[in-house]
Amino acid sequence: MQLQDLEKIFQDKIDKEIKIEPKDWMPDAYRKTNIRQISQHAHSEVVGMLPEGNWISRAPSLKRKAILIAKVQDEAGHGLYLYSSAETLGTSRDEMLEQLLSGKAKYSSIFNYPTLTWADMGAVGWLVDGAAILNQVMLCRTSYGPYARAMVRICKEESFHQRQGFETLLVLSKGTDEQKAMCQDAINRWWWPSLMMFGPRDSESTNSDQSVKWKIKRKTNDELRQQFIDMIAEQVKVLGMTLPDDKLKWNEERKHYDFGEIDWDEFWAVVKGNGPCNKQRLDARKKAHADGAWVREAALAHAAKKKNRQLQKVA
């Protein structure tokens, strides 16, 4: 079959909302874009374990400790599903990890911010998982089948995380003056970085057009960001807290909230590796990987020995 025909069949499928599956023909660029996006997403889940893992040992009650551990563990599970779906495109987890550790592959910049107080556990769940969900709900309908199906599983857990985060803050918002201040401070610190999670403005974004045509991405960065702001601007009222943006205001004409300008210099600085924790996060992953090398080698060596013994028995 001619290349044009294959491309036409492929695009027809996408237009008809038929999922692309691992064995289907697909353009190289489609494969590459998906590998890049899914592996980045997987890395984000795994690196995302670190800022919240930071508070496990200090969680203020047994119930909160259990909830937090379970949450961080969910994120590890998300990483697993996503690495598996990327593997269906012909890359291996080792390759992907190598790219993360060498700094070649990116992960979500949000995890380069520090978690400074317990209230950050609430703010991260509410704002960070909340922003992630909007993106992920959209991805449940993405054109690559294994990615879309992984997203359906993940979304259920993410919305649970968001509710738990909100509830953590709600308790603080009704607590002592110190707890209320802790709550507001965490919102102040996490608000702008969470808006940055949706990426650059549409006018600045490079690979959006093709991704929309291939239905990898189904909404633009700005659309998703606006949706998030509209949602959070309402929820923050329940907490009796404020968002740190004096331009935030309901616009009756647009039926959306207007909002102030994101600090794009900060955005690019963090993307380029100069956020407050870029180094610590990557170092932590490198250390875990290096410290675990002998364990992985031993597991392989033992499995090989076992197999050999079985073969000898048979022979």
Next chain:
Amino acid sequence: MNQNLIDYTLHLADTTLILAQRNSEWCGHGPILEQDIAITNISLDLIGQSRNFYQYAAALINLPITIGTANNPADLATEDSLAYLRTEREFKNLLLVEQPNVDWGQTILRQFYFSVYQLYLFQQLQNCKDEQLAAIATKALKEITYHVRWSSEWVIRLGDGTAESHQRMLAAIEELKNYTGEFFIAAGYETPMGIDFALLKQQWEEKTKAVFEEATLPYPEKTFNQSGGKTGTHTEHLGYILAEMQYLQRTYPGAEW
């Protein structure tokens, strides 16, 4: 008030909590994602067990108060007051579980030693005359059986893996060898619980020797039994664990979380 029963329940609660705390240090730092999840799962199981024990201990402690007249709810014991507001001299956990995470091999061995002990202990507790303890033990046995299987497999894998992993397991055995004897030294409050320590010891040694043999690891014959954890005399590590774990409750007394 049955002080022995309270102390024993607190001993079970503290031991499971401190091991959970140690294991959870691995969360996000495990050698491979699947095992990061596995050790974290065990941590969650142990916290679940500790909460059951703390809640029961709190109920026992509150019993005479609730029967009495008007009292301040803030004076009542809760799972959190027991976990977060007791000091290092009041904690009754085994010394083994407070030992730091040196490497994956030592974590595995600590878990293996403990899970095998817990398996046989809880099998006895299932028939304990205190119904509540029996119920908690029965409920926990399913997960403990899994912890034993998982940790046994890892002891074997690492013992009979590479030269390096074997060497690291030898170091872990050396590191922990003096902290298993405490399992079988009855504290005063344990005596009335009707535990057959001789049987427990025999079962534990049998299982450990069998797994070590498969792992090509030497069973440590010459040991000195460090003890005191059960009655609040700990190694220096516990103070730091509590300082970290209890920090928010201590800094903001009386706050709800």
